[in-house]
Amino acid sequence: MSEATVDCYQSLQDRLVGDGVLVAMGVPGMYGKGRSFQATFDGIYQYVTAAGAPAGPELFRFPPLMPREHFLRTDYLRSFPDLIGSIHSFTGGNAEHAALLRTVEQGGDWAAALSPTDVMLLPAACYPLYPMATGRLPEGGRLFDVLGTCFRHEPSADPARMQVFHQREYVHLGTPDSAMDFRDGWLARSQELLTDLGLDVRAEVANDPFFGRAGRMLAVNQRESELKYEVVATVANAEKPTAIVSCNCHQDHLTGPFEIQTADGATAHSACIGFGMERITLALFSAHGTDTHTWPAAVRGRLWP
Amino acid sequence: MSEATVDCYQSLQDRLVGDGVLVAMGVPGMYGKGRSFQATFDGIYQYVTAAGAPAGPELFRFPPLMPREHFLRTDYLRSFPDLIGSIHSFTGGNAEHAALLRTVEQGGDWAAALSPTDVMLLPAACYPLYPMATGRLPEGGRLFDVLGTCFRHEPSADPARMQVFHQREYVHLGTPDSAMDFRDGWLARSQELLTDLGLDVRAEVANDPFFGRAGRMLAVNQRESELKYEVVATVANAEKPTAIVSCNCHQDHLTGPFEIQTADGATAHSACIGFGMERITLALFSAHGTDTHTWPAAVRGRLWP
Numbered sequence: 001m002s003e004a005t006v007d008c009y010q011s012l013q014d015r016l017v018g019d020g021v022l023v024a025m026g027v028p029g030m031y032g033k034g035r036s037f038q039a040t041f042d043g044i045y046q047y048v049t050a051a052g053a054p055a056g057p058e059l060f061r062f063p064p065l066m067p068r069e070h071f072l073r074t075d076y077l078r079s080f081p082d083l084i085g086s087i088h089s090f091t092g093g094n095a096e097h098a099a100l101l102r103t104v105e106q107g108g109d110w111a112a113a114l115s116p117t118d119v120m121l122l123p124a125a126c127y128p129l130y131p132m133a134t135g136r137l138p139e140g141g142r143l144f145d146v147l148g149t150c151f152r153h154e155p156s157a158d159p160a161r162m163q164v165f166h167q168r169e170y171v172h173l174g175t176p177d178s179a180m181d182f183r184d185g186w187l188a189r190s191q192e193l194l195t196d197l198g199l200d201v202r203a204e205v206a207n208d209p210f211f212g213r214a215g216r217m218l219a220v221n222q223r224e225s226e227l228k229y230e231v232v233a234t235v236a237n238a239e240k241p242t243a244i245v246s247c248n249c250h251q252d253h254l255t256g257p258f259e260i261q262t263a264d265g266a267t268a269h270s271a272c273i274g275f276g277m278e279r280i281t282l283a284l285f286s287a288h289g290t291d292t293h294t295w296p297a298a299v300r301g302r303l304w305p
Numbered sequence: 306m307s308e309a310t311v312d313c314y315q316s317l318q319d320r321l322v323g324d325g326v327l328v329a330m331g332v333p334g335m336y337g338k339g340r341s342f343q344a345t346f347d348g349i350y351q352y353v354t355a356a357g358a359p360a361g362p363e364l365f366r367f368p369p370l371m372p373r374e375h376f377l378r379t380d381y382l383r384s385f386p387d388l389i390g391s392i393h394s395f396t397g398g399n400a401e402h403a404a405l406l407r408t409v410e411q412g413g414d415w416a417a418a419l420s421p422t423d424v425m426l427l428p429a430a431c432y433p434l435y436p437m438a439t440g441r442l443p444e445g446g447r448l449f450d451v452l453g454t455c456f457r458h459e460p461s462a463d464p465a466r467m468q469v470f471h472q473r474e475y476v477h478l479g480t481p482d483s484a485m486d487f488r489d490g491w492l493a494r495s496q497e498l499l500t501d502l503g504l505d506v507r508a509e510v511a512n513d514p515f516f517g518r519a520g521r522m523l524a525v526n527q528r529e530s531e532l533k534y535e536v537v538a539t540v541a542n543a544e545k546p547t548a549i550v551s552c553n554c555h556q557d558h559l560t561g562p563f564e565i566q567t568a569d570g571a572t573a574h575s576a577c578i579g580f581g582m583e584r585i586t587l588a589l590f591s592a593h594g595t596d597t598h599t600w601p602a603a604v605r606g607r608l609w610p
Contacts, residue, residue, distance in 0.1 A: 094517045
């Protein structure tokens with residue numbers, strides 16, 4: 001990472017923390033949100049709700065954790081092992097507890113004595129949907145509205161690369177054609193929505209950050225088949241815009257392992273539009289300044305009608 | 306746990322899942338929330354906001370994780386080791402990754418190969434406040450509004466004992482007297498607020514579930530000094546009401562380790578009122594039924610004005 005890029009990150013973070021928008025928590029990529037950040041986040045939430053499909057999606061809100069067993073049925077561990085969060089806890093008795101506390105006092109690796117639990121941190125907002133959709137879909141498929149608290153273990157100086165963040169997603173399960181139509185429709189619609197918030201956005205073909213040697217080929221394949229698009233805007237650095245929305249076709253990548261079929265029994269496809277809630281919030285602060293009272297009236301009217 | 310109690314839990318869970326209020330996720334104590342649950346949760350949130358101190362607390366929203374270093378400055382590991390969630394991730398290269406995937410395929414303990422990260426799951430909503438309040442308080446102390454996503458590793462059949470849950474808290478930092486006044490004031494006020502939602506509540510002296518042999522004495526001390534009160538209501542079982550609000554004086558238990566002083570330099574005290582958001586929601590479903598449209602008009606008017 002270039003020195004100029006790191007300077008951009010630091011300068012944005014200093015401005016946001018100095019003006020009480022964010023609070024640094026002492027670990028890279030983890031922040032408390034002040035009142036103006038949260039009010040903007042909530043404004044975007046209702047704006048996305050108002051823009052939602054008129055048919056009315058099925059709404060679910062899941063915890064930031066998911067069962068380890070379901071996690072292993074995805075290929076997340078194969079593709080992104082460095083980003084995972086596995087939850088470990090203490091399962092011993094009085095004697096083991098005393099030993100644990102002694103290890104802490106001696107500055108030792110106390111966490112190594114913990115045991116894996118049945119749960120993992122949630123890496124993507126839509127993951128809890130697939131286990132509950134196993135079986136045949138109705139004609140026309142299903143449409144979901146989820147807000148997920150996602151974790152990715154990638155401590156960074158970039159305020160837009162938080163270790164914990166929220167994705168508001170609309171997720172469609174259906175046929176290959178309906179999934180692609182859904183993705184393309186939202187790719188266009190999301191750019192209009194963001195432009196109406198005064199953001200200068202554009203769509204780009206993208207790829208996920210697949211791990212290691214084998215991952216390079218996966219990334220090339222994903223780009224060549226144009227399965228993932230991102231809508232980017234300036235956050236810290238105008239030269240290197242940040243993805244604030246992600247529009248993806250998963251093909252049968254998740255519907256396959258969870259045995260989800262279309263109404264006529266074929267393996268279903270899935271697609272999603274994910275609004276990166278913190279990143280859109282940061283893009284707005286970057287575009288309009290840290291005092292929300294001075295933002296353009298049209299933008300304020302859309303966020304806080 | 307008696308068979309009758311387990312039956313109560315199962316019967317409540319069946320009713321909530323059957324009517325689409327909750328979705329079971331395949332792990333005890335972890336649920337997706339349907340539209341009516343989330344709408345009630347959101348209604349309680351705005352009701353608590355409207356009831357908040359007129360002076361206007363400082364509002365912060367923190368992620369469900371906190372720095373491991375700050376976690377160790379509290380005595381949570383000493384008091385509740387069995388409830389913790391430590392985050393572990395993968396830090397190896399291509400060869401270690403291949404070995405990890407082989408362990409998974411062979412059904413081995415793949416998670417044992419992961420490394421502890423810098424972060425822990427958040428056990429209590431107010432914990433991230435203390436590191437940011439180090440130093441002298443202004444005259445009159447400080448008042449905070451937080452909403453925390455808390456984790457406690459206690460898989461349970463009781464729908465009210467979720468592994469992940471939200472605490473909406475008002476937290477006061479000040480003198481021993483102002484902390485006790487704050488606690489007592491909210492203990493009375495919270496009972497009025499809950500009664501106005503049609504809940505049959507009462508306050509009880511309580512204790513935290515301290516771990517092990519040493520913990521029994523801590524629990525007795527806490528009860529004798531009446532530092533913790535809970536407001537209880539019926540959720541699954543009218544014979545065994547559930548704590549839905551918690552009112553606590555922490556004395557210098559958290560302000561001490563984080564070196565927070567009053568305006569005149571003495572060690573500050575802290576107190577909090579915690580609204581158990583999921584538990585209040587469940588108490589409302591238990592009292593008024595699973596169809597929110599049939600709830601008493603006065604209750605609907607307060608939740609959704």
